[in-house]
Amino acid sequence: MIRIALSFDNGPEPDVSAAVLDILSARSIRATFFVLGAKIATNEGSALVVRAARDGHVVGNHSYTHEIPLGDDPRTDAVEREIVATERVLEAMFPGAPRLFRPFGGGGKIGPHLLSSSAARYLTSERYTCVLWNDVPRDWEDPSGWAERALASCVEGAHVSLVLHDLPNACLARLPFFLDAARERGASFVTEQPASCLPIVEGVATTDLAAITKVG
Ligand SMILES: [Zn+2]
Known part of the structure; x- marks a missing residue:
C-alpha cells in the first residue's frame, strides 16, 4: 500500500486554486488546503475555500501572512496576528470544524524555528492538531521536475505527507501527470496524515515539542 496525503499550501490563489480543484474533482481525490488568512479574507479567496470544503477537502490554517516562521518572529502578538486571526476567518466560514x-x-525545513513557546502553548490549550510534512518536492522552484521527485516517494509501504502549493508557477502544470502516474504505481490519495507528521493531536503533544519550538 502507498498512501499520499496531498496538501496545497499558501493559497488560495484566484488563477490557480480553481484549476487545482477541477483536477482533483475530475479524479475524485481529496486533499488538504492549508490557507493563508490574508488570502481567505478576500471575497475571491473565501469563495475558493468554501468551494474546497464543499468538494470534500480539508481546510487548515497556515498563518495569516506566512512571512516569518513563528519561532523566529519577534512580535509578542505573533500568535494573535498569525494563528488566531486566520482561525477567526475560518471559524466564521466553518463553525465547529476541527482546528x-x-x-x-x-x-520546508523542520526545526525549532517552526513554533514559539507561546505558539506551542496556544495550539495545545486550544486543542489544535499540528500538521508537519515528510515530503517537499519544491514545486515552487521547479514547476516541472517536482513531479518526478514526488513520484520517487511512491514506494511500497510509504505514507507520504506531500506538500505542494496552489501558487502561480508551482505544481499546477504537472499535477494531472503526477496524480495519474502515482495511481498507476498503486498509490491512493488520502486525507489522513502520517502519525509521525502530527506532533500535536487535538491539543495533545505526541512527541517532545522542543524539536519544533524555540524557547523564549
Ligand atoms: Zn507554506
Missing part, C-alpha cells in the same frame, strides 16, 4: 495548523519553515 488544524501547519507551521511554515522557509523552504
Whole structure:
C-alpha cells in the first residue's frame, strides 16, 4: 500500500486554486488546503475555500501572512496576528470544524524555528492538531521536475505527507501527470496524515515539542 496525503499550501490563489480543484474533482481525490488568512479574507479567496470544503477537502490554517516562521518572529502578538486571526476567518466560514495548523519553515525545513513557546502553548490549550510534512518536492522552484521527485516517494509501504502549493508557477502544470502516474504505481490519495507528521493531536503533544519550538 502507498498512501499520499496531498496538501496545497499558501493559497488560495484566484488563477490557480480553481484549476487545482477541477483536477482533483475530475479524479475524485481529496486533499488538504492549508490557507493563508490574508488570502481567505478576500471575497475571491473565501469563495475558493468554501468551494474546497464543499468538494470534500480539508481546510487548515497556515498563518495569516506566512512571512516569518513563528519561532523566529519577534512580535509578542505573533500568535494573535498569525494563528488566531486566520482561525477567526475560518471559524466564521466553518463553525465547529476541527482546528488544524501547519507551521511554515522557509523552504520546508523542520526545526525549532517552526513554533514559539507561546505558539506551542496556544495550539495545545486550544486543542489544535499540528500538521508537519515528510515530503517537499519544491514545486515552487521547479514547476516541472517536482513531479518526478514526488513520484520517487511512491514506494511500497510509504505514507507520504506531500506538500505542494496552489501558487502561480508551482505544481499546477504537472499535477494531472503526477496524480495519474502515482495511481498507476498503486498509490491512493488520502486525507489522513502520517502519525509521525502530527506532533500535536487535538491539543495533545505526541512527541517532545522542543524539536519544533524555540524557547523564549
Ligand atoms: Zn507554506
